[in-house]
Amino acid sequence: MTGKFIKNEHFNFIKQQVALIKDSYKKNSDPTVINAVRELANAKIIELFPDVTSEQTEMLDLMKWKTDYEFDHYIQQLSSFLLPFPKLTDQQIKKMFPKTKKLKVPDLSQISPEQLTYLSWTDISTNKKFIVYPLNEKLVGIECKYTLLSKDNMCSFCKRFGKVAYISTITKAKKSKNPDYYKAIGNFICFDSSNCNKKITNVDYLTTFLKISLGEENG
Secondary structure (H helix, E strand, C coil), X not given: CCCCCECHHHHHHHHHHHHHHHHHHHHCCCHHHHHHHHHHHHHHHHHCCCCCCHHHHHHHCCCCCCCHHHHHHHHHHHHCCECCCCCCCHHHHHHHCCCCCXXXXXXXHHCCHHHCCCEEEEECXXXXXXXXXXXXXXEEEEEEEEEECCCCEECCCCCCEECEEEEXXXXXXXXXXECCCCCEXXXXXXXXXXXXXXXXXXXXXXXXXXXXXXXXCCC
């Protein structure tokens, strides 16, 4: 029996591709076009998992499915193989933010770890947003100031339009000739991180933002 191997963002991507196929069936009766959409979606999904076993490849293959019911069953089957977000305790979270006194930690028991790409929560009293993510297999955290915007905009993490906040953080990057150097960087991201986690299909921007914030990469 194969183990869990699908990350939340990959599962979201698979669901997105299945939705495109379903839409193609509804809008186009040309079997050549429909088959091309299915083949492209299938290839994109397989590319997400370069190190999978033959059993996992067979499981990911959607070319044998045609009806909405079959695709829904396909998604349901894959949901059993979601990798959970790394386990965290309140104490571990507090250690990530040693300079933040009286840190308000989220209720982890209310969060489904299989539906998380990154963990984020807000402290309305201080206008701060916290982000935790397993970067290079090590959990890291950054603290940001946020401003909630009145108009919808595109989230930098999930690339979807919705209610966003402008977040800004000071990088930990240092310059040898200027010990007082600091640089603020900002982004628009979903204010509701649980909603963002349901839509994010790629972590490239998220990881780059974290690396710059932590001083591991030049902006």
